[in-house]
Amino acid sequence: MTISEFKMPDVGEGLTEAEILKWYVQPGDTVTDGQVVCEVETAKAAVELPIPFDGVVHALLFEEGVTVDVGQVIISVRTGPADEAPAAAPAVAAPVAAAAEPEAPAARQPVLVGYGVSTASTKRRPRKAPQPAVAAQNGTGSAQAAPAAPVVVPAQGGAGKALAKPPVRKLAKDLGIDLAAVVPTGEGGVVTREDVHAAAAAAITPQAVSPAVPVAQAAPAAPVQAQAPAVAQAPAGAAGSARETRIPVKGVRKVTAQAMVGSAFTAPHVTEFITFDVTRTMKLVQELKEDPDLAGLRINPLLLIAKAVLVAIRRNPDVNASWDEAAQEIVLKHYVNLGIAAATPRGLIVPNIKDAHAKTLGELSQALSGLVATAREGKTSPADMQHGTITITNVGVFGVDTGTPILNPGESAILAVGAIKLQPWVHKGKVKARHVTTLALSFDHRLVDGELGSRFLADIAAVLEHPRRLITWS
Incomplete structure (x- = not known):
């Protein structure tokens, strides 16, 4: 009988730890290669971990809610022929002590969703080791090996212990x-x-x-x-x-806070505002909902706003860029990975639609719907939140008129969309009730000067005020 160890995978992207959210197996359960055994939360997303071998769960080394460093053993599994005698359970389930036999080589190294296999170990910063789960002990509490049995995580040893x-x-x-x-x-x-x-x-x-x-x-x-x-x-x-x-600051909230502070004190922010009539866009939304070619797709104002942003980027391509501090270069992007800020139970995340500039209106609608649904379920992968270029945040869904959004690190601009409301508006020389909204554009002044930022924002408003420009300017 061999005890095989499953370690917290190398998550890449500079992430060195993850919190165990939920175990799907218990000691004594049979597991198979590729079976999901637990869900963990990195600083960027919650993902499920499949185990890379067959066997019977010997011990869960950490409890739910514990943050574990990459490379630490989180679960041990008895592998090999079933008729062999099981190895003696350790008195304390420290990150698995010496097993009865040498560790069996794994068929492949497990990885988190969205990452490739790490080819080399990396030295990590030292940190205080999390408290491991306590295994069953004998009556005297000595360090002797207990009788062979699966290690049980819920501590139940010791007289009078809760x-x-x-x-x-x-x-x-x-x-x-x-x-x-x-x-x-x-x-x-x-x-x-x-x-x-x-x-x-x-x-x-x-x-x-x-x-x-x-x-x-x-x-x-x-x-x-x-x-x-x-x-x-x-x-x-x-x-x-x-x-x-x-409330402990960790996970998504911790990384978001660090990123926003870094962005606010690194990139010189400028914010401009524009208030305008979107009545024609609201009418177009209703018409598109009735279009049989778009049946089954989610059609809403955000979809047309996203399309307007893509059209405005095409007319002002220099706005879609990033700042390379090390090389002292401006990197112009010939693609648009459009970020959509999403509020989730774990905090604000900004997944992005890859190559949004190349998508039709129907494809953009499908991508938006999938992005929102995945975010609400807490299943957004780390890869979906990387390499964004420009972001949209829809504060209008909360009834807010507008705000001064902070740039997502590494991006050139972020557009805040305010609530769309019926307001008195001068239209063709008369005051009428019209649908009106306010947009706020924050941009990195190292990349985008006042003229470029103003033209970009004005073009977005022009498309939404006269949506036929979605065709004439595309």
Whole structure:
């Protein structure tokens, strides 16, 4: 019997760690080559990891919610003929200790979605190692090998130790709750999330909840209702008190914050605004919805705005560029990877439509729909968020008139689209109710001067004010 180790893959793009979001297998489960065993979140996206060999899960080395460095073992699997004696389980599941036999060479190195196979190891910055899951121990707690058995991640050894799943243990740790003092209400005396929240509420308003007793002495009790909604509804991983909540900054939110600060203090931003009549564009949207050639496609104002941006780039190609600081060069792009800012449960991400300039209106509609659906599901791959050239952010969906958007790092411009509203407007010499919106264009003044930026923004507005220019200017 051989113990094969599956390590956190090299994710590339400068990313050195990922958080384990969810395990899909448990010790003792049979797995096959290519089977997805867990979902992890890098700083850019959530992806699923397939295992590269067949066998039986021996141990899960880290709990859900733990951030793991690239190259660390996250799961071990018993491989080889089934009639061989299994290797002895280690007393503590540190990133797998020496196995019964040498590590079997893997058929291929696993990689995250959107990346190729790494051909060489890379030295990484040192960091504090995450807490590994604890394996079953013998009664004395010695370092002797325990009887052969699958390693179980939920720590259940030791007299009087609370029974709880890893996510519940993490929640208790984040909220500063001692699990041994929590009254369990789950089946078999297992502490649940609700029990932890109730204990947190009791710590703030002791008079509202009866004193808790140690798990070893507690009989099954009716669920205790938390008296502090603010604590009970706090995001996972949050900690604090009745007056404030602290949320760890990590993952997508952390990288977004770093990128925006870097962009704001690196690229000299200039923002210009234009307010104009889009009544004709709104009428065209309705006509296109009834066009049988576009049946089944999502037709909305954002689609035509995206098309107008592409037409304006064709008329002003120098706006589609990037700044190479090392070479001190301006890099003109002869392609458009159009970014669309998307709000997701994990934070704001900006996936982009590759080669958007070469797509028809129908193809652009399909690409937009796919991009939004994938982002909402949290399945956007890292590759989809790389190499953007210009971005659109639609703040109008929140009823906002406009804003001053910050450039996506490495891009030349970002367009904020405001809400489209019926407003009094002078049309053909008379004041009428017309659909009006405001666009805000932020651009890197190293790449785009005031004249170029103004012409580009004016062209976008001109196309949307008179959408027949989508044909005459294309």
